[in-house]
Amino acid sequence: MELYQGSLDTKEIFGRWLDEQASSNYGAYIPFVGTIRAEDGIEALSFDIYEPVLQAWFDRWQEKAQALGAVVKMAHALGDVPVHSSSYISAVFSPKRRVALELIDTFVEDFKANAPIWKYDVINGERMYAENRSTPMDGSGLLA
Amino acid sequence: MIKIEFLGPIGKASIQMEADTLADVSAKLKEDASLTQWLDKCAVALNDTMVNDLSIVLKDGDKVSILPPVCGG
Secondary structure, X not given: OXXXXXXXXXXXXXXXXXXXXXXXXXXXXXXXXXXXXXXXXXXXEEEEEOHHHHHHHHHHHHHHHHHOOOEEEEEEEEEEEEOOXXXXXXXXXXXXXXXXXXXXXXXXXXXXXXXXXXXXXXXXXXXXXXXXXXXXXXXXXXXX | XXXXXXXXXXXXXXXXXOXXXXXXXXXXXXXXXXXXXXXXXXXXXXOOEEEOOOOOEOOOOOEEEEEOOEXXX
């Protein structure tokens, strides 16, 4: 798992991941790129991350992937990310395509639901929590 | 003492309290009006592990993190 201040250099990261696995004999490599769309007048999105819980979440996914003979990768941005650049990328390597196709789906969906990352719209330099697009994590409401 | 930290958009400084269980933490946090809008939609981590049981017994120096709704990507 990799965290970067600001936009991700997607080509460098994907290229490096590909190089790292060049001799691993994986038959499938499926990348996912999340790009900030220009909408609702935003100039950027901004992110807070709680790294210890994110790392634990990612490590559990790596164990699930390994049980399937696969590898998961991800990188995410911290702070402001301007529109039309990337804040999140992930990828799966697996021996055959079916495992990778299914894993990228479940991995990215669980990422959206349970990775401890908070998103803010940036409009006129002001940071506003994207509350209506956010999802309570599994187990929410315990203390209510 | 137990440390309580409020993550992301909650925007509240960490606090310390005496508490024997997460149920005690819940009771004390419910007295704080600034948290009323948050508690029912927040998840909880104890020493950076997600938890889902109010009866968990706490010990001195534990860290309880309050995690509001997320939206990565």
